[in-house]
Amino acid sequence: MNILVPQNWLKDYVETEAKPAEIANALSLHAFSVEKINETASGESVFEIEITPNRGDALSVLGIAREVAALLPRLGFSAKWQEPKIKTGQEADKFKLDVQIKDKSLVPRFCALVLEDVQIKDSPDFIKQRLEVVGQRPLNNVIDITNYLMFDKGQPMHAFDYDKIKGAKMIVRESKKGEKLITLDGAERELPAGVIVIEDGEGRLIDLCGIMGAKNSEVDENTKRVLLFVQVYDPVRIRKSSMALGHRTEAALRFEKGIDFDGVIPALWEAAEMMKQYANAKEASKLIDILNVEYIPKTVLVDYAKINLVAGVEISKQEVDEILTGLGFVFDGQNVKVPSWRYDDIELPEDLAEEVIRFYGYYKLPNKLLIGDLPKSADQDLFFWEDVAKNFLKHRGFFECYTNSATNKERASEDALCLSNPLTEEFKYLKTSLLPQLLGVVEKNLGYGDKIKVFELANVYLKKDRALPAQPLRLGLAVKGMEYLDFKGEIEALQKEMGIKNRQDFEILEFENSVLAAEINFEDWAGQSQKVKTYLPLCSFNSIKEDLTFVVPDSKITYSDIEKIILAIDERILKLEFKDIYKNFLTLAIEYLDREKQISSAETQEIRKKIFDRLEKELKVKLKL
Amino acid sequence: MDLKELKNLIVEFKDDAKKLSSTADFEELRIKYAGKKGKLAEAFEEFKKLGASEKKEFGQKLNELKREVEEEIAKLQENFLNKKSESPIDTFLKTLPGRQPEAGHLHIITQAIREIVEIFKPLGFVRVRHPEIDWEWFAFEVLNIPATHPARDEWETFFVDAPEDKKYGRLVITPHTSNGQVHEMLKNDLPIRMLGISRCGRRQEDVRHLQTFFQFEGLAVDKGISISHLKGTLDYFAKNFFGPGREIRLRPYVFRFTEPSFEVDINCGLCLGKGCKFCKGGWVELGGAGMVHPNVLKAGGIDPKIYTGFAFGWGVERTYMMKSGTKIDDIRHLFNNDLRFLEQF
Numbered sequence: 001m002n003i004l005v006p007q008n009w010l011k012d013y014v015e016t017e018a019k020p021a022e023i024a025n026a027l028s029l030h031a032f033s034v035e036k037i038n039e040t041a042s043g044e045s046v047f048e049i050e051i052t053p054n055r056g057d058a059l060s061v062l063g064i065a066r067e068v069a070a071l072l073p074r075l076g077f078s079a080k081w082q083e084p085k086i087k088t089g090q091e092a093d094k095f096k097l098d099v100q101i102k103d104k105s106l107v108p109r110f111c112a113l114v115l116e117d118v119q120i121k122d123s124p125d126f127i128k129q130r131l132e133v134v135g136q137r138p139l140n141n142v143i144d145i146t147n148y149l150m151f152d153k154g155q156p157m158h159a160f161d162y163d164k165i166k167g168a169k170m171i172v173r174e175s176k177k178g179e180k181l182i183t184l185d186g187a188e189r190e191l192p193a194g195v196i197v198i199e200d201g202e203g204r205l206i207d208l209c210g211i212m213g214a215k216n217s218e219v220d221e222n223t224k225r226v227l228l229f230v231q232v233y234d235p236v237r238i239r240k241s242s243m244a245l246g247h248r249t250e251a252a253l254r255f256e257k258g259i260d261f262d263g264v265i266p267a268l269w270e271a272a273e274m275m276k277q278y279a280n281a282k283e284a285s286k287l288i289d290i291l292n293v294e295y296i297p298k299t300v301l302v303d304y305a306k307i308n309l310v311a312g313v314e315i316s317k318q319e320v321d322e323i324l325t326g327l328g329f330v331f332d333g334q335n336v337k338v339p340s341w342r343y344d345d346i347e348l349p350e351d352l353a354e355e356v357i358r359f360y361g362y363y364k365l366p367n368k369l370l371i372g373d374l375p376k377s378a379d380q381d382l383f384f385w386e387d388v389a390k391n392f393l394k395h396r397g398f399f400e401c402y403t404n405s406a407t408n409k410e411r412a413s414e415d416a417l418c419l420s421n422p423l424t425e426e427f428k429y430l431k432t433s434l435l436p437q438l439l440g441v442v443e444k445n446l447g448y449g450d451k452i453k454v455f456e457l458a459n460v461y462l463k464k465d466r467a468l469p470a471q472p473l474r475l476g477l478a479v480k481g482m483e484y485l486d487f488k489g490e491i492e493a494l495q496k497e498m499g500i501k502n503r504q505d506f507e508i509l510e511f512e513n514s515v516l517a518a519e520i521n522f523e524d525w526a527g528q529s530q531k532v533k534t535y536l537p538l539c540s541f542n543s544i545k546e547d548l549t550f551v552v553p554d555s556k557i558t559y560s561d562i563e564k565i566i567l568a569i570d571e572r573i574l575k576l577e578f579k580d581i582y583k584n585f586l587t588l589a590i591e592y593l594d595r596e597k598q599i600s601s602a603e604t605q606e607i608r609k610k611i612f613d614r615l616e617k618e619l620k621v622k623l624k625l
Numbered sequence: 626m627d628l629k630e631l632k633n634l635i636v637e638f639k640d641d642a643k644k645l646s647s648t649a650d651f652e653e654l655r656i657k658y659a660g661k662k663g664k665l666a667e668a669f670e671e672f673k674k675l676g677a678s679e680k681k682e683f684g685q686k687l688n689e690l691k692r693e694v695e696e697e698i699a700k701l702q703e704n705f706l707n708k709k710s711e712s713p714i715d716t717f718l719k720t721l722p723g724r725q726p727e728a729g730h731l732h733i734i735t736q737a738i739r740e741i742v743e744i745f746k747p748l749g750f751v752r753v754r755h756p757e758i759d760w761e762w763f764a765f766e767v768l769n770i771p772a773t774h775p776a777r778d779e780w781e782t783f784f785v786d787a788p789e790d791k792k793y794g795r796l797v798i799t800p801h802t803s804n805g806q807v808h809e810m811l812k813n814d815l816p817i818r819m820l821g822i823s824r825c826g827r828r829q830e831d832v833r834h835l836q837t838f839f840q841f842e843g844l845a846v847d848k849g850i851s852i853s854h855l856k857g858t859l860d861y862f863a864k865n866f867f868g869p870g871r872e873i874r875l876r877p878y879v880f881r882f883t884e885p886s887f888e889v890d891i892n893c894g895l896c897l898g899k900g901c902k903f904c905k906g907g908w909v910e911l912g913g914a915g916m917v918h919p920n921v922l923k924a925g926g927i928d929p930k931i932y933t934g935f936a937f938g939w940g941v942e943r944t945y946m947m948k949s950g951t952k953i954d955d956i957r958h959l960f961n962n963d964l965r966f967l968e969q970f
Binding site for chain 2: 028029030031032033052053054055236239243256309310311312313348350351353354357358362363365366367368369370372373374375376377378380382383387390391393394395396397398399400401402403404405406417418419420421422423424427430441444445448451452453454458459461463466468469471
């Protein structure tokens with residue numbers, strides 16, 4: 001998510017002579033992308049920064065200031081850190097709050113403080129101006145202070161009108177499905193189950209925790225007593241709830257990325273201090289601080305060798321230590337203690353390597369190519385034949401198409417896998433054949449010209465019971481404006497091009513508008529293909545060629561019946577080719593060759609006679625006289 | 626003139642005949658040898674001067690020579706003069722455009738994939754293919770993205786309506802080629818240098834996104850692999866794919882399955898990094914990359930204490946469109962299959 005950080009606000013924490021563009025560049029190369037530097041009407045620079053989701057700690061001016069202060073001195077700029085003073089107020093014991101937490105995992109840390117004698121009015125100008133610059137509308141001093149500190153420290157907080165909490169009682173629990181409340185923005189929201197909510201002593205829901213307060217307990221111009229409310233919620237529940245409600249507030253976006261556990265109390269006292277100063281408030285209760293989880297500081301090993309290995313250059317121990325210290329890590333022998341604000345993000349020695357190397361500067365690392373052992377090679381044949389087929393088809397005038405992996409109901413087969421969350425009806429069923437979509441392409445392009453030739457080489461997805469679907473590679477072809485035998489010939493020629501010796505059968509389908517199509521199991525074909533061609537010695541004897549015309553009888557026979565018979569008759573029949581067909585007159589070209597000696601016309605005559613006999617006897621195919 | 630010179634004369638004639646290139650050349654040749662004062666006439670003059678004993682043999686040879694020259698000249702004349710007789714329409718016909726064979730076209734995605742493969746091949750990257758419909762497990766879990774992790778939402782994943790597997794979860798259209806990483810590691814064949822190119826799917830469609838798209842995934846796992854190797858490999862790719870003046874830089878980013886993770890920028894093709902109107906800061910975002918996360922190596926059965934690796938996975942279409950010159954303003958053209966679009970590539 002993107003945040004806005006005004007340069008003047010940043011100065012509260014870090015004094016530097018670096019110009020805004022220099023700060024932006026340093027952040028972009030070493031920490032976070034500064035996407036833009038906006039300028040306010042008064043000429044103030046405001047950084048728009050993209051914060052990666054692992055860095056909830058940086059969703060505040062303080063978080064960015066920490067990075068800037070650690071970074072700038074390394075780049076030759078001065079940076080003076082202004083340590084925020086930890087304030088502590090005076091606890092009183094006038095008002096109480098009865099807190100019941102149904103499930104400790106809902107709220108790892110629950111903190112609150114009652115303030116009295118509150119005067120609700122406008123905030124001072126600096127608060128109003130700063131809030132406006134970061135896009136938050138100022139409302140009144142109490143609410144503005146809570147918002148201000150969220151942007152300043154990254155800790156969302158809420159202010160209740162204490163007198164509107166019936167029975168001074170809070171029950172923190174998960175919502176039941178269908179419960180309703182009206183949030184501060186005036187919207188009535190019906191809740192799904194599992195949203196963290198607070199119920200007061202009269203059973204009213206008074207807070208949509210971590211997302212937005214409820215209207216029935218809001219601070220208004222008549223408020224006298226305020227319950228200042230600072231929490232750490234379960235990030236997963238906040239995220240789920242806010243997504244389910246479609247209500248992504250600044251508070252929710254911060255809670256769901258994790259809150260600095262040690263930052264809660266200082267933030268609360270800071271808020272109390274500001275309310276005393278700008279709203280005339282006074283402490284009126286003890287500090288309520290309920291810890292529902294045990295917070296154990298985390299330590300991680302500093303693996304110098306690993307850091308150098310990952311970087312590919314040597315970074316000195318001193319430099320490593322400086323960088324980590326600058327970022328708030330505290331050394332403890334071989335290990336460092338992770339700062340509380342990086343608790344969720346730093347886990348492994350590799351995480352520390354990232355911290356060190358990004359500060360060292362990725363751009364300073366050399367460019368190297370891989371060396372080392374030979375990588376294992378995988379079989380590349382299928383890729384090879386894909387290229388052969390694609391090139392061949394392109395040169396034969398085909399257009400290559402890419403269609404979506406899924407299609408609509410009309411084009412899908414009965415047993416197609418269905419998506420459970422399709423974006424559109426057009427893209428709902430996984431394709432089991434390439435043809436329906438290819439035919440669609442032809443249909444859509446009918447106006448293109450008299451002849452259309454398209455193909456696609458892609459996987460289809462075939463359902464298997466309780467297993468990954470089979471995903472075979474298919475070749476689909478569709479043409480319009482071509483003779484049946486011409487189309488068939490293209491596919492046969494492709495087999496030849498692929499060096500397929502045993503002719504593979506395929507089916508040609510006929511559709512409306514004289515569209516023809518075929519689909520081929522490409523992996524089968526590739527498996528039959530011969531990359532290495534074995535040469536047949538050239539023969540020094542001449543062959544004899546002749547054309548013979550037969551009469552195809554009026555019975556159910558196929559060309560391959562004829563072909564099989566002829567080729568089986570004599571091994572001296574070198575080639576048999578289909579030459580022409582006119583009505584039912586079939587002309588074949590036959591070539592005879594004897595590899596041992598020159599074949600004579602007497603010998604071919606003998607073979608020819610056998611051909612006539614066998615064809616007539618077995619198929620009733622006679623020579624045309 | 627003697628017999629020898631007579632022989633030379635025919636050799637000379639033949640040589641001259643070979644050099645003809647125009648009618649004028651031919652005319653010159655004819656006059657030189659067969660003209661009234663040509664070499665043949667000259668030889669006949671010589672003949673007259675000879676004594677009777679020599680005349681017989683010389684005369685015979687001379688006549689042979691004369692016949693040969695005349696025949697040859699007649700042939701040449703035919704060749705040259707026939708050209709002259711071409712009619713205007715015949716001449717026009719030859720100016721017509723030739724009949725070209727019908728032209729087919731490879732899709733721009735195929736062309737892009739081929740270019741990418743050719744660049745990584747010399748670096749030892751081997752092309753592989755992994756499932757396009759895969760288990761959630763390979764698309765997320767083993768990539769250090771557990772089911773509850775918000776990072777899952779970043780991939781607008783399509784789920785298949787099929788029974789869940791106890792271990793592997795639901796079936797998905799893989800939203801990225803990174804599902805191939807652990808598949809590849811589990812082959813248990815180190816070192817790895819793979820280039821996986823496959824179809825992916827995500828629930829989004831606009832001028833920059835398609836529900837179906839291609840990614841190419843590079844993965845290298847070996848002893849001693851560093852960020853410098855990743856930088857070098859990507860820089861090599863950038864220079865070869867986009868042009869010699871181009872270079873890349875890495876910026877910090879976060880992905881669950883790499884640590885550290887980077888956003889990879891390339892210097893702008895127009896200003897080469899100085900900053901211009903088109904690119905603003907001099908650099909344009911290219912895609913993500915990183916060092917393979919130890920948890921991913923572990924999921925692939927590889928010991929992260931011994932091995933390191935890098936990975937990157939970028940969109941084929943998007944990377945190709947960043948090449949200047951294609952001017953494709955809407956990525957949806959790519960799967961629309963309008964032949965008027967396809968014929969342009």
